[in-house]
Amino acid sequence: MNTLHTDLLLEMKKRTSEKRATQNTTILQQHSCDESYHTPVLPDVVVYPSSAEEISSILSFATEHQIPVVPFGAGSSLEGHCIPVRGGISLNFQEMNHILEIRADDFLVKVQPGVTRTQLNLALKKYGLFFPVDPGADATIGGMAATNASGTTSVKYGIMRDQVRNLQVVLADGTIIQTGGLAAKSSAGYHLTSLFVGSEGTLGVFTEITLKVYGIPESLLAARCTFPTVQSAVHAASAVLSSGTGIARLELVDERSIVQVNKNSDTSYTELPTLFLEFHGNPASVTYEASLTQELLESYGGLEWVEERDSKARAKLWEARHHLAYAFKHGYPGKSMMFTDVCLPLSELSGAIVHARETMDALGVPGAVLGHVGDGNFHAILMYDPSIDAEKEKADIVNASIVEYALKKGGTCTGEHGIGIGKAKYLASEHADTLPIMAGIKKQLDPNGILNPGKIIL
Numbered sequence: 001m002n003t004l005h006t007d008l009l010l011e012m013k014k015r016t017s018e019k020r021a022t023q024n025t026t027i028l029q030q031h032s033c034d035e036s037y038h039t040p041v042l043p044d045v046v047v048y049p050s051s052a053e054e055i056s057s058i059l060s061f062a063t064e065h066q067i068p069v070v071p072f073g074a075g076s077s078l079e080g081h082c083i084p085v086r087g088g089i090s091l092n093f094q095e096m097n098h099i100l101e102i103r104a105d106d107f108l109v110k111v112q113p114g115v116t117r118t119q120l121n122l123a124l125k126k127y128g129l130f131f132p133v134d135p136g137a138d139a140t141i142g143g144m145a146a147t148n149a150s151g152t153t154s155v156k157y158g159i160m161r162d163q164v165r166n167l168q169v170v171l172a173d174g175t176i177i178q179t180g181g182l183a184a185k186s187s188a189g190y191h192l193t194s195l196f197v198g199s200e201g202t203l204g205v206f207t208e209i210t211l212k213v214y215g216i217p218e219s220l221l222a223a224r225c226t227f228p229t230v231q232s233a234v235h236a237a238s239a240v241l242s243s244g245t246g247i248a249r250l251e252l253v254d255e256r257s258i259v260q261v262n263k264n265s266d267t268s269y270t271e272l273p274t275l276f277l278e279f280h281g282n283p284a285s286v287t288y289e290a291s292l293t294q295e296l297l298e299s300y301g302g303l304e305w306v307e308e309r310d311s312k313a314r315a316k317l318w319e320a321r322h323h324l325a326y327a328f329k330h331g332y333p334g335k336s337m338m339f340t341d342v343c344l345p346l347s348e349l350s351g352a353i354v355h356a357r358e359t360m361d362a363l364g365v366p367g368a369v370l371g372h373v374g375d376g377n378f379h380a381i382l383m384y385d386p387s388i389d390a391e392k393e394k395a396d397i398v399n400a401s402i403v404e405y406a407l408k409k410g411g412t413c414t415g416e417h418g419i420g421i422g423k424a425k426y427l428a429s430e431h432a433d434t435l436p437i438m439a440g441i442k443k444q445l446d447p448n449g450i451l452n453p454g455k456i457i458l
Contacts, residue, residue, distance in 0.1 A: 008067070012047045012089065015057045020048040020095065031072050031082070031090040035137075037338045037386075038080035038421050043070065043090035050095040052168060052176050052207035059205065060174035062089060062450050070452050071201040073143030074116065078339050079420030081147060081200050085454040091205065093142055099123050100208065108165060108182060110210045113142025129213045132157035135416070136322035142206045147418040148198030152321070155241070155374025156248040156280065157214065159416070161197045168208035169196055172446040182210065195441070200418055201452040203445045217280035221290050222249075222314040225297045226272040226304040230254055230357065230369070233273045234350035236300035237373040240277075241346070243296055245289040249278035249318075250374035254357065257324055257368040257381075264327035265320040270304055275373070276321055278314070324370060328381050332366065338382040338395045340422070342406035343415030346376050352405055356380050359401045363394045377415035419456045427456065 012021035023045055032040035044067075049055045062069045068088030075082060084090055093114030101110040104127045111120060118138045120131050133144060135151040143149075145167070150159035157163075166180035179192040196203055227233035230252070237250055253261070258271045277293065279286040294305045308314045329337055344352050356369050360382065371378025382398055384391035403413045403426050413419075413426035428435055435457075442449075442457045 008045050008089075011061060012045050012058065015061065016047055016049055016054050020050070022046050030075070031084070031092065034075045034077040034080060034082050035339075036078045036080045036083075036420070036422065037336050038083055041083050041085050041087065043084040044087045046072075046090045046092055048092050048095045052170055055091065055170045055205055055207055056174040056176055058089065058091070059170055059172055059450075063172050063174070063448055066448050066450060068450050068453050069205070071113075071142065071146065071205055073113065073140035073146075074138065076137035076139045077143060077147060077420065078341075078417045079414070079422040081143075081418055081420040081452070081455060083421065085421065088450070093140060096207065097140075102127060102129075103182075104129060106182065107213050107215075108210055109213050110166075110208060111141050112208060113140060113145075113206045115141045117141065117144070124213055125216070128216050130216050131163070131211060131213050133160050133163060141209050141211070145197050145206055145209055146200050148416070150372070150375070150377070150416040152249045152251055152278075152318070152372060154372060154377075154416075155250050156246065161194055163212045164193055164197050164209060165212055166208075166210035167193055167196050167206055169204035170207055171204045172448065172451050176207070177204075180210070198418070200420060200455050202442060202456050203451065205451070217248075217282075219283040219286045220248075220278060220280055220311075220314060221286040222276070222278045222308040222317050223290060223294070224269070224277070224304075224306050224308075224317065225275045225294070225302045226270045227275070227301055228272065228303065229301075230273045230353050231350045232301040233275055234353060234373055236297045236302060237275060238346050238349075239296055239300055240293055241374060243292065245293055246279060246281055246285070247277060247289075247293070247374065248280040249276065250372070251276040251321055252353070252369075252371050252373040252378070253321060253324070254353075254369045257370050260327045260331055260368065261320045261324060264330055265316070265323065267316070267320055269320075272303065275302075276317060278318075321370075324368065325381060328368065328383055332383045334385065335383045336386045338384065338399060339379060339417075340382065340399045340402060341371075341377060341379045341415050341417045342402055342411055342413060343375070343377040344406050344409050344411035346373075348409040348411065349373060349376050349378065352402070352409065352411070353378055355405050356398070356402045359398050363398060365391075365394050365398050372415075375415070376411070421455065424454075424456060424458050
């Protein structure tokens with residue numbers, strides 16, 4: 001071990017504890033990657049802070065010595081956000097996983113960044129409350145805030161940025177700030193909370209997060225409906241949104257995805273493009289809204305409508321949807337997965353999905369198209385053999401084509417995965433006028449460029 005690494009380890013132990021800083025080879029490898037296809041890079045040291053004060057001390061030292069610092073939550077990100085591309089310190093938040101305060105009467109909860117979504121909802125359940133943002137993975141709240149995550153429920157409840165009321169943030173120089181408060185709204189000054197949500201650890205490190213939470217619906221009803229084509233399914237989904245029904249989830253899964261679901265989840269769903277839906281409310285309202293929606297979908301070519309009221313049946317349906325990426329991983333042993341996302345105006349969505357599918361088929365790239373059609377966000381799963389350059393090149397071409405199509409139609413290069421490493425090259429195309437402003441904010445808050453370097457602002 002060289003002297004620089006030894007000195008850094010000793011310094012981190014001094015600022016945390018003997019047991020909460022390590023250069024163990026296995027742990028370094030665990031923090032070199034996320035669930036994306038991007039190349040792993042080892043950090044120099046992994047640190048497990050337990051307080052904002054410890055993080056402040058670490059960042060003060062890192063700024064003084066110009067050492068990169070990269071936050072690490074559950075490692076479930078999909079664009080390389082927590083890969084320490086320039087080495088340095090990987091900050092793991094597993095010691096900061098406490099729910100600090102539940103203010104049931106205010107529909108608020110304050111948590112540390114290492115709290116996971118499942119952990120939070122288990123604690124909220126006894127109060128009749130839940131946190132709705134559901135990206136599928138059991139991500140940490142800190143990671144979800146850092147990437148502005150959303151997921152299957154965003155059509156009703158909104159995205160992560162809509163839920164964050166306040167952040168305690170440690171800036172690059174060690175300063176600890178609060179970005180908001182407890183009030184439901186404010187017109188006081190710039191909205192710094194929204195600036196930090198989605199900043200991917202490049203502007204500061206989150207140490208406390210205050211979230212809006214909701215009452216658990218009295219009744220839930222899930223359903224799935226098949227369609228002859230993807231276009232008819234998307235047009236039907238748009239009609240549902242304009243009808244005013246209280247739809248809580250509205251997901252599209254293409255035919256190829258259903259084939260893989262059946263192979264992986266022990267299901268026998270009809271292998272056609274399918275909408276997965278869910279309604280939240282009281283028993284009478286969800287029954288009425290489901291009936292109206294069924295009638296509407298059938299008028300747009302819906303073929304098979306199946307309702308799931310039993311909690312286990314509903315869980316199986318959404319498990320099949322959420323585990324689709326893993327279904328492809330298991331179904332293509334030896335291949336890597338490029339999991340990309342874009343978001344478009346609803347009027348452009350069906351064209352974009354058809355374009356994605358046709359491009360994949362034309363280049364012979366196996367995979368699937370699926371997405372949150374309720375808000376115009378869709379994903380493409382692209383499978384390739386990393387040992388064959390031509391396969392990786394084809395997957396890259398498909399990814400680029402999907403993004404470029406979305407940008408031409410007024411969309412964005414990422415609806416929820418974030419920029420990270422993989423989408424940084426598209427940011428200038430999407431935000432040519434404002435990228436210099438973003439770079440200026442980064443320079444002001446992190447003048448030495450130590451906070452998650454190589455992400456968003458290159």
